[in-house]
Amino acid sequence: MRIDEEIQSSNFEDNYHKAVINISYTYSWINNASRSHFEKHNITLQQFNILRILRGQYPKPATVNLLKERMIDKMSDASRIVDRLVQKGLVSRCTNNKDRRAVDIRISEEGINILSIMDEEFKTRDFLKDNLTEEEAGQLSDLLDKLRG
Template identity: 45%
Template sequence: MKIEDEIKQKKFINAHQKAVINLVYTVNWMQGKHQQVFKSFNITAQQFNILRILKGQHPNSTSATEIKARMLDKNSDVSRLLDRLVAKNVIVKKACPTDKRAFDVNLTDAGLELLRTLDKKQSELDNILNLSEEEAYQLSDLLDKSRG
């Protein structure tokens, strides 16, 4: 559906305004679709992001600082998110042996199993935009370009 129909607005100042509004609307729409998938697993998109970061480092541990640097949502409260994931028994936090103020974070077996289950939903998450592979590459290139 066209953005004009979605937000019931026919006029835009220019093509750039329309594109920005369309991008913001689409990001929010996409996050809602993702959240529907994550809700059935009792996690949030930010928690999923942390689990994926940890999976990329597994079996090595990662610091909370490194996780924060790699998060998609830079405004996330990583300490709170980690505590919630600990409570769900999908990660463990251990005091860093070289810096007592820092924590090393690892996936648990339950966390790995949760990610294996979510892997089965990955194509659903990836194809949410309903684009061909070529269109997805084009969109990604345009988004990279827009960030400078």
């Protein structure tokens, strides 16, 4: 559905304004549509993002600063998210052997297992393929890259 129909307004200053509204609306739409996938496993989108970063690092550890750099949502409080993941047993935290001030964070076996289950249950392409071809998804991604410069 077109953005002006979705928000029941066509009062845009110009196409740039309309594009920003559309991107914001679509971000929210994607989050709402995928929320149940994360809630089923008792994690948030931000926690999922950190788990995926840690899985990509595995078996090497990550630091909170590395997680902050790689997170999609730069406003997230990575250290608090890690605390919650530690409480759930999905990651572990230990002191770095070379630098006692640094903390190493690693995904646990349970964290890897949950991501594996989630990978099987939900494919991003399944979420998009009804409305976009793979080529269109590539074009959209290229346009978003161009937008960010």
